Amino acid sequence: MLRYTVKRLLQLSVALLGLSLLLFAWFKALPGGPENRLLPENATDQQREALRASLGLDDPVWVQYGEFLGRIVRLDFGSSLSSGRPVATELADRLPATIELSLAAMLIAVGVGIPLGYLAAKRRGTWLDFTAVSGSLLGTCIPIFFLAAMLKVVFAQELGLLPTAFRLSAGAQYTDVTGLRVLDGLITGEFDVAWDALLHLVLPAIALASIPLAVIVRITRASVLDVVGEDYVRTADAKGLKPATIRGRHVMRNAMLPIATIIGLLLGSLFAGAVLTESVFAFGGIGSFVYQATTERDYPALMGFILVIAVFYVVINLIVDLSYGFLDPRVRVRK
Known part of the structure; x- marks a missing residue:
């Protein structure tokens, strides 16, 4: 290993x-x-x-x-032509917001997508399967910026259920520890800050999660359908094993290999989607900074952003590759 x-x-x-x-x-x-x-x-x-x-x-x-x-x-990307500050400083200040948003979006996509994809495969041909597949197609077709704008209009402006923009309410006092507002509030015991940050996170996270959620549903459904037809699953069922054991040990564990791969790729691509989502909700993350750098041809900022994203892709792909050995012992043998 x-x-x-x-x-x-x-x-x-x-x-x-x-x-x-x-x-x-x-x-x-x-x-x-x-x-x-x-x-x-x-x-x-x-x-x-x-x-x-x-x-x-x-x-x-x-x-x-x-x-x-x-x-x-040395992480010396030069100075931003827009702000005059070092690019590394700009990225360090804004990166936690994008990480928090991306993790929240991926949590929604994985938490909803995998169970929904599994249920669609188990109920193949039923209304649940049809709804899940149709919804996943719709999720991949709707542009992120359009969905973000619609969510903002309906749930923030019309219904007033959630905040319209920013990471915290105006005038909110908080203690900055990690840059992740929800986590900082929990660490410092400022639960009102954590709740306020969570409310501000809901709409942009849902908008950003739309495409990953749709993809994970389809990949999970296809992967589970491939696995349930394998001989070892039928043998386990013939032996009278409990359905929960078959589902966890034989079906989902083997189906998770392609799912883990797509999750790793989607997590890296969320940074690209964050550019539009953060702009709609004025979230103040790295996405809005890159959007400004693109419009103003701020090449040092763009270069720093590309390198940071590349490092994230590399780290995420390494984690995904290492996870194969834990999900499937046969991978460890081939290594």
């Missing part, structure tokens, strides 16, 4: 190195050179030369790439 983990870490390190090469090539290929994107149009030749010297753009390409890679390792 340790050897497999080290092997996977080396493979993922190579993937990150390849991404750094692509980002470096993209930065070098900006029309007119990076200095024309980092300076205003009325910049003087002296300002351009000074910026090129400070960025090391006159050095050989391999030297520039080495310095570029060194800055990445």
Whole structure:
């Protein structure tokens, strides 16, 4: 298991190195050179030369790439052109909000999607199966920003059941520990803050969970249908094992392999969906920051965001790969 983990870490390190090469090539290929994107149009030749010297753009390409890679390792992505603050600081301030939103959305998607997909497979051909499949198709068709806007209008503005925007109510006093408002409220005993943060989290989390929920329902249904037809499931049933034992030990444990894979991929993709969701609800996470950086062509901020997302994908994929060995002993043997 340790050897497999080290092997996977080396493979993922190579993937990150390849991404750094692509980002470096993209930065070098900006029309007119990076200095024309980092300076205003009325910049003087002296300002351009000074910026090129400070960025090391006159050095050989391999030297520039080495310095570029060194800055990445030090988490030095430069300064945001929008705010003037270091990109690493901006990301560190906003990342907890996006993590909290993404985890809440995935919790909804997994908590509802897996049981619903299992029930749809067990009740194949019934109204429950038809409703689950139709709902999953609808969930993948509705754009996130449209669903977010509809939820905001109906449940926040018309019914007044939930807050319309932000992570906390105006004037709320809280103790910042992890940056995750709900968790911080529970840790510090500020339960009113935790409840307020949870209410602000409901609508954006539901909107962001719509597509992952639909995908998990369909994958779970298909995976369970494949497993229930296997010989070992029929044998377990013929032996008179309890349905709960068959369901947990033979069906769901083997069906979880493709489900775990798709959950890992969806968790990484939630950051892309968070850009639109956070913009609708003014959630103040990394998504709104990237949206602003995109509209203002803030390339250092975009580069930092891409690298952070890549690291999350790498870590999540490593966790998913390691989980295979716990879900299916046959995977441990092949390792």
